[in-house]
Amino acid sequence: MSNGIVYLVGAGPGDPSLITLRGVACLGKAEVIVYDYLANEQLLNHAPEAAERIYAGKIGGRHNQGQDEINSLLVAKATAGKIVVRLKGGDPFVFGRGGEECEALREAGIPFEVVPGVTAAVGASVYAGIPLTHRDITASVAFVTGQEGKDKYESSIDWDRLSLGGGTIVFYMGVTTLRRNMQRLIEHGRSPDTPVALVRWATTPCQQILVGTLADIADRAEASDFKPPAVTIVGEVVALREKLQWFERRQLCGKKIVVTRAAEQAGEFSAKLSARGATVLECPTIQLVEPESWQLLDLAIRELPNYDWVVLTSANAVRFFFQRLDTLGFDARVFAGCRICAVGPKTADEIRLFGIKPDLVPTDYKAEGVVDEFSRLDIQGSRVLFPRADKARDIIPLELKRMGAHVDSPVAYRNIFPDRLPPETLFALEKRSVDCITFTSSSTVQNLATMLGEELMLDMLKGVVVASIGPITSKSCRELGLKVDIEPESYTLDALAEALETHFT
Ligand code: SAH
Numbered sequence: 001m002s003n004g005i006v007y008l009v010g011a012g013p014g015d016p017s018l019i020t021l022r023g024v025a026c027l028g029k030a031e032v033i034v035y036d037y038l039a040n041e042q043l044l045n046h047a048p049e050a051a052e053r054i055y056a057g058k059i060g061g062r063h064n065q066g067q068d069e070i071n072s073l074l075v076a077k078a079t080a081g082k083i084v085v086r087l088k089g090g091d092p093f094v095f096g097r098g099g100e101e102c103e104a105l106r107e108a109g110i111p112f113e114v115v116p117g118v119t120a121a122v123g124a125s126v127y128a129g130i131p132l133t134h135r136d137i138t139a140s141v142a143f144v145t146g147q148e149g150k151d152k153y154e155s156s157i158d159w160d161r162l163s164l165g166g167g168t169i170v171f172y173m174g175v176t177t178l179r180r181n182m183q184r185l186i187e188h189g190r191s192p193d194t195p196v197a198l199v200r201w202a203t204t205p206c207q208q209i210l211v212g213t214l215a216d217i218a219d220r221a222e223a224s225d226f227k228p229p230a231v232t233i234v235g236e237v238v239a240l241r242e243k244l245q246w247f248e249r250r251q252l253c254g255k256k257i258v259v260t261r262a263a264e265q266a267g268e269f270s271a272k273l274s275a276r277g278a279t280v281l282e283c284p285t286i287q288l289v290e291p292e293s294w295q296l297l298d299l300a301i302r303e304l305p306n307y308d309w310v311v312l313t314s315a316n317a318v319r320f321f322f323q324r325l326d327t328l329g330f331d332a333r334v335f336a337g338c339r340i341c342a343v344g345p346k347t348a349d350e351i352r353l354f355g356i357k358p359d360l361v362p363t364d365y366k367a368e369g370v371v372d373e374f375s376r377l378d379i380q381g382s383r384v385l386f387p388r389a390d391k392a393r394d395i396i397p398l399e400l401k402r403m404g405a406h407v408d409s410p411v412a413y414r415n416i417f418p419d420r421l422p423p424e425t426l427f428a429l430e431k432r433s434v435d436c437i438t439f440t441s442s443s444t445v446q447n448l449a450t451m452l453g454e455e456l457m458l459d460m461l462k463g464v465v466v467a468s469i470g471p472i473t474s475k476s477c478r479e480l481g482l483k484v485d486i487e488p489e490s491y492t493l494d495a496l497a498e499a500l501e502t503h504f505t
Helices: 021-028 041-046 064-079 098-107 120-128 159-164 178-187 217-223 236-244 268-275 295-302 315-327 345-352 367-375 395-402 423-430 442-452 454-460 471-479 493-504
Strands: 005-010 032-035 052-055 083-088 112-115 141-145 168-172 195-200 208-213 230-234 256-262 279-289 309-312 339-342 383-385 406-408 411-416 436-439 465-468
Touching: 005 021, 005 064, 005 098, 021 041, 021 083, 021 112, 032 041, 032 064, 064 083, 064 098, 083 098, 098 112, 120 168, 120 195, 120 230, 159 178, 178 217, 178 230, 195 217, 195 236, 208 217, 208 236, 230 236, 256 268, 256 423, 256 442, 268 279, 268 493, 279 423, 279 442, 295 315, 295 411, 309 315, 315 345, 315 411, 339 345, 339 367, 367 395, 395 406, 436 442, 436 471, 436 493, 442 454, 442 471, 465 471, 465 493
Parallel strands: 005 083, 005 112, 032 052, 032 083, 141 168, 256 279, 256 436, 309 339, 309 383, 383 406, 436 465
Antiparallel strands: 168 230, 195 208, 195 230, 279 411
């Protein structure tokens, strides 16, 4: 008996956060993913790393030939017992040929399930501020292919009813055929003054909108070289956009911001900027890697039952330490005999993920605070394990030794420079299309200068707004010849995001 199954999943219109929870769950268990051009590739991050990723565009695009091959591929993978996710832009059953794929699966006796998605018409209407229906304007809406006459959609549109019905019309796949379709609506009786909006790459930072009327939208589109993919919304509701548009009003809309940061740091700050409409380009300037040798750490791990304390000073230390523990075949039980000190609430949270409650979480989590906390305990003669980063400050082990403890501090991970910038970020800097760069610590500026070379960095950042989190980071910027344009009053990521907003509004 094979366990093979196919989930047809709607990826939503573009913004990767517009997929459904059920869609994410399917991706989470996928063994094979067959995805489309219009499905945002970022969604693949929800799938296990080991899942096979197949880009359906390569198997023939939109031609019938290609569709047959896709159907056969889905059948073959599921027959081989795989959990297959067929990820399709928008909704699988709206101009998505999901129906045909399901037919092929049913014929082959393969079980399938379908997960709806936000279709392009709905994504575009909402993000353009154009309600498709409105109590005072129209009570109906039609989704129509702009490619009538091609494929199997041969003359199935009743143009008379469509034109005179008064409802909103949304054309899919209608950019190249725009002139012909607008003309047909006029010929069949719709007023040439009817407002029309083209919405391209709806719901993404590249969203582009062109507004006109049935009579002139084709000329306007031609003049501005308007390209697919886009939907065309026709109807009086388009006029509401002037009052209701909201997406473009977000303060950082259209701004391209490079965010320098330590590689393993959570993308929290990037998320704050994206939420305000910015296009964020990540630029890790520190990378965390394994120690050059595991020898000392392994020795300590095997000796864990003989330690009295383990001191962990960062979430990264916890992660590397537990990963190694796992590799050596141990689990949390080896800590039974020792107490654990977690420095900082994030470190404590990370330890709890492994089912362990820290015994000591110093309220002041600078090194000095930790030392102070230990000085109130009697640690004379205790054995303390302090797994650390290679470039960590030595205050804690030194001070604990001074109090009479035996301290071992093996390296659990190293900080290194990434050898290059992510290609997207480098490309944008080279093209001079970046509006702003943010630095959240001195090391982010210094490492970037090392990675690019000082001269090239200064050249690439000419005309780019420099935002620094606080005075120490700003000083490092100035030492390298950068002029700081933005520095918030309090030194937090929230304050920095707000300062950016104020600057660009
Ligand atoms: N199943 C998809 C539609 C696929 S047909 C859905 O439900 O949305 C492809 C057409 O969808 C494109 O030609 C374009 O008209 C429209 N489309 C898809 N994504 C879009 C986007 N982000 N912005 C504007 N139009 C989009």
